[in-house]
Amino acid sequence: MAKLVRTKVEFEGHIREQEAVVEEDNLPVWTAEAALVEVGESRPRVDGPARVSGSAEYTQDVRLPGMLWTAILRSPHAHARISSIDVSVALEREGVFDVLTFKDTQSIPWYSDSFLLDRTLRFHGDEVACVAAVDEQTAQDALLDIRVTYETLHHVSSVNKAAEPTAPQIRPGRGPGSNRTTEPVTYSRGDVETAFASADVTVRGVYETSSALHNSFETHGSVARWEQDELTVWDSTQNIFGVRASLANRLSIPLSRVRVISRFMGGGFGSKNGLGKCTMLAAMISRRTGRPVRCVLDREAENLAAGHRPPTTVTVEMAAAADGTLAGIKLHSILSSGAYGDGGFQIGGPARELYQCKNVSTIQEAVYTNTGPGAAFRAPGYVAGTFALESTMDMLAERLGIDPMELRRKNYAAQNQSREMAYSQKHLLESYAEGARRIGWQDRRDPPGSPPRGKVRGMGMASQVWGGGGAPPSYALCRLNADGSFDVLTGTHDLGTGTKTVMTQIAAEELGVSVDRIHITIGDTLTCPYSLLSAGSLTVPSVGPTVRAAAADAKRQLLEIAGSIMDAPPDALSISDGTIHSGQGDGITVDEVAKRVGNYMIIGKGARGPNPSDVSVNTFGAQFAEVEVDCATGKIAVLRVVAAHEFGRVLNPLTLSSQIEGGVFQGMGYGVMEQRIVDESSGRVVNANLTEYKLPTMLDVPIVDSVFMGPPDEKANNTGAKGAGEPPIIPPAAAIANAVANAIGVRITRLPMTPQTVLEALETKRSEA
Amino acid sequence: MQDEVRGPGSVAIRITVNGREHPLEVEPRMTLLDAIRQKLNLTGSKRVCDSGACGACTMIVDGRAIYACMTLAIACDGASVTTIEGLSGEGELHPIQKAFVEKDGYQCGFCTPGQVLAAKALLDRNPHPSRDEIRRGMSGNLCRCGAYLKIIDSVSYAAELIAKAGE
Numbered sequence: 038m039a040k041l042v043r044t045k046v047e048f049e050g051h052i053r054e055q056e057a058v059v060e061e062d063n064l065p066v067w068t069a070e071a072a073l074v075e076v077g078e079s080r081p082r083v084d085g086p087a088r089v090s091g092s093a094e095y096t097q098d099v100r101l102p103g104m105l106w107t108a109i110l111r112s113p114h115a116h117a118r119i120s121s122i123d124v125s126v127a128l129e130r131e132g133v134f135d136v137l138t139f140k141d142t143q144s145i146p147w148y149s150d151s152f153l154l155d156r157t158l159r160f161h162g163d164e165v166a167c168v169a170a171v172d173e174q175t176a177q178d179a180l181l182d183i184r185v186t187y188e189t190l191h192h193v194s195s196v197n198k199a200a201e202p203t204a205p206q207i208r209p210g211r212g213p214g215s216n217r218t219t220e221p222v223t224y225s226r227g228d229v230e231t232a233f234a235s236a237d238v239t240v241r242g243v244y245e246t247s248s249a250l251h252n253s254f255e256t257h258g259s260v261a262r263w264e265q266d267e268l269t270v271w272d273s274t275q276n277i278f279g280v281r282a283s284l285a286n287r288l289s290i291p292l293s294r295v296r297v298i299s300r301f302m303g304g305g306f307g308s309k310n311g312l313g314k315c316t317m318l319a320a321m322i323s324r325r326t327g328r329p330v331r332c333v334l335d336r337e338a339e340n341l342a343a344g345h346r347p348p349t350t351v352t353v354e355m356a357a358a359a360d361g362t363l364a365g366i367k368l369h370s371i372l373s374s375g376a377y378g379d380g381g382f383q384i385g386g387p388a389r390e391l392y393q394c395k396n397v398s399t400i401q402e403a404v405y406t407n408t409g410p411g412a413a414f415r416a417p418g419y420v421a422g423t424f425a426l427e428s429t430m431d432m433l434a435e436r437l438g439i440d441p442m443e444l445r446r447k448n449y450a451a452q453n454q455s456r457e458m459a460y461s462q463k464h465l466l467e468s469y470a471e472g473a474r475r476i477g478w479q480d481r482r483d484p485p486g487s488p489p490r491g492k493v494r495g496m497g498m499a500s501q502v503w504g505g506g507g508a509p510p511s512y513a514l515c516r517l518n519a520d521g522s523f524d525v526l527t528g529t530h531d532l533g534t535g536t537k538t539v540m541t542q543i544a545a546e547e548l549g550v551s552v553d554r555i556h557i558t559i560g561d562t563l564t565c566p567y568s569l570l571s572a573g574s575l576t577v578p579s580v581g582p583t584v585r586a587a588a589a590d591a592k593r594q595l596l597e598i599a600g601s602i603m604d605a606p607p608d609a610l611s612i613s614d615g616t617i618h619s620g621q622g623d624g625i626t627v628d629e630v631a632k633r634v635g636n637y638m639i640i641g642k643g644a645r646g647p648n649p650s651d652v653s654v655n656t657f658g659a660q661f662a663e664v665e666v667d668c669a670t671g672k673i674a675v676l677r678v679v680a681a682h683e684f685g686r687v688l689n690p691l692t693l694s695s696q697i698e699g700g701v702f703q704g705m706g707y708g709v710m711e712q713r714i715v716d717e718s719s720g721r722v723v724n725a726n727l728t729e730y731k732l733p734t735m736l737d738v739p740i741v742d743s744v745f746m747g748p749p750d751e752k753a754n755n756t757g758a759k760g761a762g763e764p765p766i767i768p769p770a771a772a773i774a775n776a777v778a779n780a781i782g783v784r785i786t787r788l789p790m791t792p793q794t795v796l797e798a799l800e801t802k803r804s805e806a
Numbered sequence: 807m808q809d810e811v812r813g814p815g816s817v818a819i820r821i822t823v824n825g826r827e828h829p830l831e832v833e834p835r836m837t838l839l840d841a842i843r844q845k846l847n848l849t850g851s852k853r854v855c856d857s858g859a860c861g862a863c864t865m866i867v868d869g870r871a872i873y874a875c876m877t878l879a880i881a882c883d884g885a886s887v888t889t890i891e892g893l894s895g896e897g898e899l900h901p902i903q904k905a906f907v908e909k910d911g912y913q914c915g916f917c918t919p920g921q922v923l924a925a926k927a928l929l930d931r932n933p934h935p936s937r938d939e940i941r942r943g944m945s946g947n948l949c950r951c952g953a954y955l956k957i958i959d960s961v962s963y964a965a966e967l968i969a970k971a972g973e
Contacts, residue, residue: 081907081908081910082907082910084915085906085907085912086899086903086907087915088912088915088918089899089903089906089907089912089915089918089919089922090850090890090891090893090894090899090903091848091849091850091851091889091890091891091919092850092891093915094849095849095852095916097849097853098849100847100849172844173840173844174833174835174836252950253914253916253950254852254854254860254862254914254916254917254948254949254950254951255852255854255914255916256854301915302914303852303914303915303916304913304914304916304950304951335856336854336855336856336857532914533912533913533914533915533916533951534913535913691910692910695910695913695951695953695956696913698952698953698954698955698956699913699951699952699953700952701952702952702954703950703952726855726857726859727854727855727857727859727860727948728855728857728858728859732948732950733952733954734945734948734954735941735944735945735947735949735954735957735958736941736942736945738952738954738955740955741955
């Protein structure tokens with residue numbers, strides 16, 4: 038029976054209470070003792086052959102008859118107003134079908150006070166015009182035919198300068214001199230000032246982190262097709278239903294007339310959580326021209342305009358007793374998510390949650406700058422927040438002469454302090470112990486007293502807290518076909534995370550059939566029931582229990598029918614290896630029942646149940662890094678990382694270890710090499726490409742030892758599994774920074790820790806000595 | 807051939823792609839990657855960086871792995887090109903592809919066609935590479951999801967599969 042309930046949901050560090058229609062989920066939890074056959078197996082990806090053979094159709098591979106190609110003219114200035122724009126020559130070019138400028142999109146608001154195409158341009162790369170033509174080259178050539186005159190305006194690209202009262206005003210509708218996105222977001226518990234006044238020691242660190250670019254290998258892009266009054270959109274998105282809702286709203290058409298498809302995705306990492314401008318442009322032009330329209334960003338556009346991890350300045354202060362007991366934590370952060378992002382990322386989350394501490398205050402601020410719009414990027418807020426917090430913990434450990442891991446153990450948080458609630462389970466102490474054992478923590482040396490020369494090694498560690506508990510609403514269908522095969526349908530996404538594979542395993546487990554009997558369809562708003570966006574490590578703990586419920590409902594019906602055939606009560610029947618057993622005789626196969634049922638289709642329906650109300654469901658982990666620093670060149674080589682995380686039940690060790698390794702490498706890239714570089718005088722991004730924006734290569738990455746800690750989380754949901762997408766990227770930068778400090782005796786407080794940064798830090802230390 | 811002036815405007819060329827010869831009309835500025843993706847609609851090869859930085863567009867031209875985004879189509883007039891679509895036979899995956907599936911040598915799969923062809927070129931040259939030789943041989947192909955360790959496993963395993971098949 039369906040009912041409306043209130044349930045608490047943790048999404049990227051924000052706790053929300055929301056209403057959800059849920060159906061009773063009476064399935065017994067798969068406990069630690071449950072004898073599972075398929076779940077927990079290292080199953081290769083079900084869509085692997087399509088991915089390795091080039092036959093997987095990603096959005097930008099979609100080819101439709103008569104399809105138009107587009108090119109977007111982008112602002113060369115960081116801040117400008119269009120004085121005049123003339124597209125008449127472009128429109129006359131042979132093969133050009135349409136050109137859109139701000140004049141065509143004034144009825145389409147974007148962000149809070151801008152438009153799909155705005156007359157005022159607020160960052161280098163902001164959209165000026167969009168040309169649609171018969172092919173890509175014609176569309177690009179036509180961009181050169183557009184005559185624009187710009188009135189350049191004062192710009193500001195640095196976070197700290199944007200906060201000054203004299204800074205150029207970036208957004209309309211705000212008071213002059215205020216580039217703040219909102220009032221500062223504050224949190225406090227206890228009495229922080231008194232705790233600091235009476236503490237034995239205090240330490241303080243100021244940290245700067247760079248803007249990292251997602252660089253999903255598949256850029257943002259869509260193909261839109263109108264047929265009569267129905268719009269179909271192929272989109273590279275983490276949120277098909279969100280895109281559908283936004284399109285329907287902006288185009289003033291019913292939800293039922295919009296179909297969004299995202300079957301294969303070449304990554305997202307948080308940058309594809311909602312409707313993008315390219316999608317809207319494709320939809321509009323398709324409506325105007327009557328042709329299908331493809332709008333796919335190139336790499337430069339992707340890196341200028343499709344999202345970035347906001348750069349931050351974070352100050353952390355800690356007060357402690359001489360024995361290391363934390364008395365107080367203060368955190369202040371300021372970030373910019375560009376000209377349009379609200380910057381509501383929880384930089385203070387780790388400071389509030391990771392350690393037992395009665396007196397905590399966090400203040401989070403955000404400002405607009407004349408840079409591209411920021412976006413969620415894998416564990417938004419927590420990556421910078423953990424770098425700052427965990428670096429300061431190591432400073433405190435050094436000050437007190439306590440082993441960094443011992444200091445963390447001493448301040449272990451037994452419960453969720455901001456929600457004043459027990460955790461569903463927490464195995465961080467075990468992660469510390471196992472990680473330390475595997476990295477050889479007992480061999481860690483003290484940092485050198487004076488700056489070393491040559492190559493030196495060091496070890497460091499850092500911890501992680503994150504959500505990962507999932508949420509309703511999410512729905513799935515499981516249909517039995519006349520040949521004994523099953524269709525599973527759910528409107529989720531596979532960013533490359535392995536969603537299709539683990540969902541197939543869950544359905545196979547519940548149904549008692551092999552995975553090759555199951556075909557899963559995701560990423561289609563028309564054929565699949567609703568599922569929420571794939572972000573915030575939500576997918577496995579939300580959709581997994583849903584798919585299991587749908588399979589269980591199909592199984593229940595199947596057994597009822599089998600019972601009538603076998604003349605046995607359905608609850609005495611079970612399925613294993615595709616055969617229905619009553620405990621007596623040979624039983625009958627699912628195929629035989631399917632054949633008898635024929636086209637009277639069994640349709641199982643499943644819904645995600647509510648979250649538990651009495652416990653906080655979180656993921657915890659610790660990473661240990663060993664680095665080698667070349668003091669002559671400043672280059673940091675990350676040699677080894679032990680990643681010991683707890684995600685509850687492991688559905689597929691193979692794909693989970695892949696996800697952990699990928700998170701470690703992205704975190705390492707953020708730590709030592711990745712940064713968008715903005716030239717402050719012009720406000721232009723100088724490395725919006727993959728040549729000068731440095732991603733880790735195969736030669737840069739460490740060996741990773743992934744360790745899965747802890748049993749299934751039986752309070753989390755009926756599968757006992759939690760989300761693993763984001764936790765692995767949270768500790769690497771902090772663990773590496775702590776290892777570098779251990780190696781060279783100097784703490785680097787600015788990311789990325791490039792060779793230049795390391796050399797400067799060594800030089801400063803030498804000149805002090 | 808080198809002295810011939812071609813273009814501006816479309817130029818007629820012939821390229822053998824996966825064993826089949828295709829007459830094509832391309833502008834001199836068109837890359838091999840765009841010719842294959844847009845003229846022949848073989849979309850397995852991916853355009854990711856468009857600047858020779860990532861290797862997602864890797865193809866094998868006359869036995870050599872190249873970045874197709876940095877190669878003009880007209881420069882391949884008369885050449886023999888293998889794309890990812892040409893690697894697997896009649897519905898049967900190539901051992902390298904099987905190895906990538908089995909060892910999880912990918913995540914989103916967008917760089918994978920390029921990785922597989924880079925591995926093919928490497929193994930054609932060096933059938934029994936050490937892990938370090940694989941690391942160096944494959945380092946021209948980036949993977950944003952970070953499947954690197956599993957790619958090394960995949961290439962190493964592919965070498966075994968190929969050797970076993972040859973026995």
